[in-house]
Amino acid sequence: MFLSARDDETGTGMTDRQLRDEVMTMLLAGHETTSLALSWTYYLLSRHPDIERSIEDEVDRVIGDRRPAFAHVDHLIYTRRVLEESLRLYPPAWGFSRLALGDDETGGFRVPQGSIVFLIPFVVHRRPNLWPDPDRFDPDRFAPERDAARPRFAYIPMGGPRG
Numbered sequence: 001m002f003l004s005a006r007d008d009e010t011g012t013g014m015t016d017r018q019l020r021d022e023v024m025t026m027l028l029a030g031h032e033t034t035s036l037a038l039s040w041t042y043y044l045l046s047r048h049p050d051i052e053r054s055i056e057d058e059v060d061r062v063i064g065d066r067r068p069a070f071a072h073v074d075h076l077i078y079t080r081r082v083l084e085e086s087l088r089l090y091p092p093a094w095g096f097s098r099l100a101l102g103d104d105e106t107g108g109f110r111v112p113q114g115s116i117v118f119l120i121p122f123v124v125h126r127r128p129n130l131w132p133d134p135d136r137f138d139p140d141r142f143a144p145e146r147d148a149a150r151p152r153f154a155y156i157p158m159g160g161p162r163g
């Protein structure tokens, strides 16, 4: 697909360098994250057969005997909540960093310009002030009303604030 991809506007394909970069992105950013997310989700489902059954019911309702298609994804509402809750408990990218562009202070700590600050989703996602009973696997935390009640960066499995 990468080899045959063409830019809609210019009609040109990728350079060798672009192609190599895309493949690296897929392997490094796209592959391990996705496989870890699925592994932990299956682990959680193996411990919560009731939730697994709810997913099966939803898939039967939304897809049934048809061939799964991208258009079904939006309708798999409960399944999405399960995946979100799995990414909360076991974020595949459990840490990432930011470079301090200027001097700052946070939580009583001085952050000098030029220092690297690590953000650890695994810890943020288990803070009891943000997530009551944080170790419990509860997909309904991601029901819209409960979702809206949380601060924006309480949930950062796909990264967080950018400068």
Ligand code: HEM
Pocket: 025, 026, 029, 030, 031, 033, 034, 037, 091, 092, 093, 096, 097, 156, 157, 158, 159, 160
């Ligand atoms: C469950 C699956 C995934 C998780 C948990 C995940 C996690 C993350 C996180 C935490 C970041 C941001 C790091 C930061 O803010 O510093 C990020 C960025 C990125 N991810 Fe993913 N990712 C997933 C799937 C994918 C897939 C499938 C691809 C591509 C095929 C991908 C490509 C990228 C790229 C290119 C960036 C950098 C974006 C930028 O710098 O603007 N990711 N991902």
